[in-house]
Amino acid sequence: MMLRTDLDHLPFAMQQEVRRIAALLFEGFDAMLAGKRTERYKSGHIVKLILYGHHAAQNWAFAPPAAPIRLLAIVNHNKLAARRGDWTAVRDRLRRGWELGEITHPVRLCVHSLSHVNHALVHGVPWFVTIATEGIALYEASSARMESPRTLPAARHHEHGKAEFARWHGRATEFLLGAAFYQRRDNMPMAALLLHQACEHLYQCVAWSLALHGLRTHALDELREVAEELDRELAKAWPRDTLFERRVFGCIRRAYVEVRYGRNFRISREELAWAMERAATLNHLVETRCRERLDAIATAIGETAHG
Template identity: 35%
Template sequence: MKRSLDHLPEGKRRELDHVVEVLRGGFADELATRRAPRFRDGRILKIILFGSYARGDWVEDPIGRYFSDYDILIVVNHEDLADVPEFWLKTDQRLNEELAAGQLLRTPVQFIVDSLDSVNEKLARGRYFFADILREGVLLHAEPGHPFVRPTPLSADQALAETTGYYGEWFESAAGFLDTARYCVSQARLKEAAFQFHQAVERFYHCLFLVRTLYSPKTHNLNRLRTLAEELEPRLTQVWPTTNKFERRCYELLRAAYVKARYSSEYRISAEELAWLDARIASLQDLVREACEARLKELAQAA
């Protein structure tokens, strides 16, 4: 794993120093109110930059309105501390507020949290996602000790069997939610349709992760899933255009549907907005199918 950010401009290095400070400070604030011993002894063992900013191929395209995010892996010493809503939601909100203010932070931050034992277990099982982070990532913070295990490569036959199983399960599940959403639209159950569309998108993203990396982050946050999926498959950036207010509003309604479409009396979505989402999700479905089947073909040839 690399330890230098010399490939990044000075402004980006300052931003990442600030991100590390916010992550560590927010975690310390959360632990300060906890009484259970496993929480009092909680520690961030590693903070790792991965993805495009670690590799050096990030994108900043103001015309196309596409900007790469900082992708961060936070490794903690206890599985309970990886619970994002419990320990990391306020920190996530602070980073988003600072991004909106545009003074200390001008680059979006997406982070995932996992325990050292969990990461090492995934490395031992040959999960490509974490092996790639070890190979390409940049260590931003580390407690002494606490090494990662050496990744165990899967045989071609093992990789093909696992990947085939994931594709069969998750693509079918996503398509089922999409069909249900369309039925809800036909019955004028618009809020329910929005939730079902959200679930379809979430599962198409999970399907892509599992087929390409044999891992998928445990989150319902569409922004986080979308960012990581577009890192894996850049063609997915075309799925969600943002050229006008209507397109941006439709995506925001989809993103919020996981909670608000079920529980908020103020959530509203129109048939026109749902029709636009349907068309975009159909495009996502086609691109995920192509990417997954291409990966399966590669593995079959290797096996």
């Protein structure tokens, strides 16, 4: 299939920004491959780089001002895509570009192999189908062919979505119970760690239930962005207007690493209590919105069957 290639809907400055980001990504990718000897690195290359999300949409101007640039890099080897650690240098280069002012937007990068993407398109996985139909190719190797996306039958979407909801939401509930247990024991760091896991699973629940795909990351801010793009109502769970609100979310976001590996993680009883309230709100919103969206699919199936 042929992807869109034009950026004409974006102002010239934003077009330049996107192109600069693409250049930084390829710079980081080349640095990652330098000196590698295994076959997957020696012959590895990016076959497609696709802009998707807010900035690929015609109504991009309605995107939040801090909305990140979202990119999908498609590579030619499964193993090259499978090891997230291989891409640390690339992501670090993009992050440094943003922190040092080379670019004005943060970048969120997903990496998949061409065979994985084509398998997902043939089977109608909504996340990949949306990117294929709405995304913009910033780079394409002439030899790389993407399959035409197929529509996932509503019954299968509903079946898979329900299964993913049960998996992710069930685990989230257990983590919330664990966080409450450690809160009662006055073990604030362990409560924060399990609260991170609860929120991570709730955000993944939204992505996997509705789009049948989620990010391979523990970064709570990135998972929140994805879930809130799929359902704006979820933004009510974690307000971020005040310094206190942003600080507490940052504590929970950092807990995954700092509680497990550090010795100096701190969160007050007041901060944890507020975070527990927000996680409970998130849990309610996720359960309500996912069930509503899945029920709507079931209703449509029933109407079609009786039509």
